[in-house]
Amino acid sequence: MDFNELADLIFPNAKEISYYEEKYPERNLPEGAAVTRFAPSPTGFIHIGGLFGSIIDRKLAEQSKGTFILRIEDTDQKREIENGVAQIVDGLKAFDIVPNEGMISENDEIGNYGPYKQSQRKEIYQAYAKSLIKQGQAYPCFCTHEELEEIRAKQESAKIRPGYYGVWAKYRNFPIDEAVEKIKNGDPYIIRFKSQGREDRRIKHKDSIKGNLELPENDQDIVIIKADGLPTYHFAHVVDDHLMRVTHVIRGDEWISSLPIHLELFKVLGFKPPKYAHTATIMKDDNGSKRKISKRKDPEAAVSFYHEQGIPSDAVVEYLLNIANSSFEPWRRANPDKSIAEFELQLNKMSVSGAVFDMIKLLDVSKNIISKYSSQKIYDETLKWASKYDKELEQLLIKNKEYSMKVLNIERGKAKPRKDISKWSDVKETIKYMYEEEYNKMDDFEFQKIEDKEEIKDILNSYIENYFDINDDKETWFNKIKDLSENKGYAREVKEYKQEPEKYKGHVGDISTVIRVALTTKHNTPDLYEIMQVLGKETVENRIKNFIKR
RNA sequence: GGCCCGUUGGUCAAGCGGUUAAGACGCAGCCCUCUCAAGGCUGAAUCAUGGGUUCGAUUCCCGUACGGGUCACCA
Numbered sequence: 001m002d003f004n005e006l007a008d009l010i011f012p013n014a015k016e017i018s019y020y021e022e023k024y025p026e027r028n029l030p031e032g033a034a035v036t037r038f039a040p041s042p043t044g045f046i047h048i049g050g051l052f053g054s055i056i057d058r059k060l061a062e063q064s065k066g067t068f069i070l071r072i073e074d075t076d077q078k079r080e081i082e083n084g085v086a087q088i089v090d091g092l093k094a095f096d097i098v099p100n101e102g103m104i105s106e107n108d109e110i111g112n113y114g115p116y117k118q119s120q121r122k123e124i125y126q127a128y129a130k131s132l133i134k135q136g137q138a139y140p141c142f143c144t145h146e147e148l149e150e151i152r153a154k155q156e157s158a159k160i161r162p163g164y165y166g167v168w169a170k171y172r173n174f175p176i177d178e179a180v181e182k183i184k185n186g187d188p189y190i191i192r193f194k195s196q197g198r199e200d201r202r203i204k205h206k207d208s209i210k211g212n213l214e215l216p217e218n219d220q221d222i223v224i225i226k227a228d229g230l231p232t233y234h235f236a237h238v239v240d241d242h243l244m245r246v247t248h249v250i251r252g253d254e255w256i257s258s259l260p261i262h263l264e265l266f267k268v269l270g271f272k273p274p275k276y277a278h279t280a281t282i283m284k285d286d287n288g289s290k291r292k293i294s295k296r297k298d299p300e301a302a303v304s305f306y307h308e309q310g311i312p313s314d315a316v317v318e319y320l321l322n323i324a325n326s327s328f329e330p331w332r333r334a335n336p337d338k339s340i341a342e343f344e345l346q347l348n349k350m351s352v353s354g355a356v357f358d359m360i361k362l363l364d365v366s367k368n369i370i371s372k373y374s375s376q377k378i379y380d381e382t383l384k385w386a387s388k389y390d391k392e393l394e395q396l397l398i399k400n401k402e403y404s405m406k407v408l409n410i411e412r413g414k415a416k417p418r419k420d421i422s423k424w425s426d427v428k429e430t431i432k433y434m435y436e437e438e439y440n441k442m443d444d445f446e447f448q449k450i451e452d453k454e455e456i457k458d459i460l461n462s463y464i465e466n467y468f469d470i471n472d473d474k475e476t477w478f479n480k481i482k483d484l485s486e487n488k489g490y491a492r493e494v495k496e497y498k499q500e501p502e503k504y505k506g507h508v509g510d511i512s513t514v515i516r517v518a519l520t521t522k523h524n525t526p527d528l529y530e531i532m533q534v535l536g537k538e539t540v541e542n543r544i545k546n547f548i549k550r
Numbered sequence: 551g552g553c554c555c556g557u558u559g560g561u562c563a564a565g566c567g568g569u570u571a572a573g574a575c576g577c578a579g580c581c582c583u584c585u586c587a588a589g590g591c592u593g594a595a596u597c598a599u600g601g602g603u604u605c606g607a608u609u610c611c612c613g614u615a616c617g618g619g620u621c622a623c624c625a
Contacts, residue, residue: 039625040625041625043625073625075624076624076625078624079625148623159552161552161553163621199553210555210556213554213555214554216554223622223623225623226623227623228623230623232623232624233624236625252619253555254618254619254625255619255625256554256555256619257619257621258620258621278555280555280556281619283617289617290618322563323563326563329563329574330564330573351562352556353555354556354618354619355561355562355563356562358575358576360575361561361562361576363575364574364575364576365575367588371588411588416589419588420587420588430587478584494583494584507584508584509584509585511584512584513585523586525585525586526585526587527585
């Protein structure tokens with residue numbers, strides 16, 4: 001018996017690896033083109049870190065005229081969920097991330113290097129595992145979980161490094177004949193890689209983000225094919241990224257410690273390893289201390305959170321680019337109106353330590369982005385958001401479409417647009433007094449300096465009877481308010497009042513506040529003139545007259 | 551615990567042996583202003599720590615502390 005016969009016994013139907021090498025040839029891409037991939041497991045919603053990684057993958061491929069692949073790592077069937085792939089595809093699409101190659105829906109894929117679901121690549125991994133067995137670089141291991149635990153317990157009590165390596169690797173040098181016998185006998189087994197590494201030797205590797213890394217060699221005989229015939233991450237990563245001709249692997253830095261395994265596997269299989277870029281983890285501030293942002297504890301870890309809040313996806317992407325690349329902010333300042341597609345991401349400008357996620361900063365980024373949107377776009381986006389999360393607002397917007405556009409256009413489209421909306425869930429609060437049905441429900445009038453009911457009514461009455469004319473231009477309108485102020489014993493200008501406060505009851509600002517509050521219930525609103533123009537003559541008159549009657 | 555990575559204001563960060571240690575968010579104040587969101591200006595606030603190396607260390611080296619990651623038939 002020799003390795004060849006053992007290999008044939010284990011994987012009788014596996015093809016020669018030359019078949020796959022020919023089937024998936026080197027890509028014909030321009031010099032310097034990056035082939036990247038995002039390779040999540042279909043275990044639920046996309047995590048903010050996954051989004052972060054996929055943005056970088058996509059960007060790198062795009063800016064080098066390369067290819068961005070979406071591959072699904074579904075080799076752990078226990079953790080899979082229903083429609084997991086579709087959730088990932090749709091989740092990415094919401095952020096405008098669409099792969100050039102790979103999965104495009106639950107079951108559909110595009111590209112010539114597939115299949116892109118690992119569970120469908122079983123025979124490929126087995127072919128490579130078989131070739132390793134033939135070369136004596138891999139072997140079947142018959143250890144049960146209990147045996148493995150025993151080994152570990154012994155190692156722990158002896159205070160030596162745990163794992164399946166060296167003398168602890170029970171089946172590493174198991175006679176082939178006996179192995180064959182066990183297999184024929186139906187004993188369960190898995191396939192392990194026969195590592196040639198030594199823990200006391202170090203490898204040096206240059207990471208595209210972290211720079212020079214020095215790690216101990218791998219000496220663990222890691223599992224490459226599990227009992228269910230599917231590969232482990234390590235093996236699948238190496239085989240897939242080679243066969244898909246991936247040039248850059250971008251992944252979280254929790255993978256650094258298994259880099260020696262991957263590098264050894266690439267070497268033994270005779271593959272050229274990709275460039276690795278290990279990204280820092282996004283952290284969360286937890287009462288003053290940092291910790292990894294967590295799916296369980298932190299709602300903002302799930303990208304669905306941003307949709308619920310109504311934060312535009314381009315704001316999230318822009319924020320992430322902000323923490324991803326230190327050259328992004330200066331670029332944005334120099335190019336305030338360019339699309340982020342034009343920004344060139346540099347891996348060596350990536351942060352090496354984990355950034356604490358800053359919601360306030362995100363909202364600031366978002367606020368600036370929204371301020372540049374047209375009222376049409378704000379209307380559309382808010383409606384889209386409201387249809388899912390605020391039915392009342394949805395109705396309001398649908399019923400008054402033209403009017404709503406005017407409302408949203410107040411102080412917009414100018415050099416210094418309004419910046420009071422940072423997420424769609426802010427919209428209702430900011431505009432609701434513009435709608436009769438909402439205004440009528442509001443009874444908390446936030447009067448300020450002038451609080452006396454009679455005084456307020458007197459001012460409003462004079463205004464509506466003697467001054468208000470919807471056809472006035474802004475200057476005339478304001479002059480009339482100044483006239484009214486003077487008439488009631490208030491200063492026409494704030495400055496005049498400040499110089500001689502004892503001469504007046506107040507100033508023009510106090511008067512306009514009375515009108516503003518009566519019309520909107522609020523003392524802080526956008527430009528009153530524009531508000532009155534949008535409300536229209538009748539509504540202004542009605543609101544003021546009704547207020548006087550109260 | 552072993553191994554790895556990291557540590558510049560509250561947060562994101564620039565910096566690559568000599569700088570008054572950028573900038574952004576946030577905070578405070580002022581200005582503008584009929585209110586507010588903005589915008590403009592000003593301000594408070596940072597090189598974890600101890601040793602080296604050097605004429606000189608935020609920057610280079612070593613230790614310490616702290617934080618993070620990893621040690622599966624999970625990815």
